[in-house]
Amino acid sequence: MKKKVIIIVLLLVLLLFFERFYFFVLKQIYPLKFSESISKYSSEIGVDPYLICAIIKSESNFNQHAVSRKGAVGLMQLSPSTAKWVAQKLKVQYSDENLYNPDYNIKLGSWYIKYLINYYNGDIKLAVAAYNAGLTNVDKWLSNIKRYTIEVTEIPFKETNHFVRRVFKSYEMYKKLYPKAFKHTDY
Structure with missing residues (x-):
């Protein structure tokens, strides 16, 4: 005994x-890095901070100096043309160099994902797909299937399909690993 x-x-x-x-x-x-900027801009803009973490993890793995083969820059991998458009909408000065600044990149990227969420009437899956593949492609997919949403398995671009899956897996992990990291998460 x-x-x-x-x-x-x-x-x-x-x-x-x-x-x-x-x-x-x-x-x-x-990892959870740049949490102050994520908290500040997610709260200011009204987007889930865990979604921002998941996008950053999936896009750059929190490398503020990341540059993709297609020229997307910084933590949230913003293309200069998208970042310039967002900066105009936010009425902030744009510079390519600022895209490497975590605070600036997170501000623009957070606003852009919120814009996409609003554009797709709260459908976060479509917003994340458009973040990767672009609005034009996602709108074309929806038009082809004659519906207002799409299942992840129906996303025809392999890269975008994997991206959406990675973001949602990371989103769940961030919520579990850092449940008290952010004050406001009810978006």
Whole structure:
């Protein structure tokens, strides 16, 4: 009987250690950086901060100096033409160099994803797809299937299909790993 109790206690200690190690590893895979800027602009603009984290994770893995093959820049991988358009809408000065500034990039990217969410009447899946593939492509897909939404499995661009899946997986992970990171999350 004593042996069983000792084994049970050891197993419980091991499980407790494993759980902490598990969360430590997950937080390395899903880091939370620039949380002050994310919090500030998600609150100001009215977009879920965990969605912003998930987009940044999926786009640049929190590398503020990231540049894609297509020329998208910074944390949220904004194309200069999109960033210039958003800057005009926000009435802020635009410069290519500012796209590497986390605060500036998060502000523009947060506004843009909120714009897409509004454009698609709150359909976050469509907004995330358009963030990756562009409004024109998503509108064309919807027109082809004659519906107002699309299932992830129906997204014809392989890259966008994977992007949407990654964003939503990251979104769930950020909510689980950092439940108290942001004050307002009811968007």
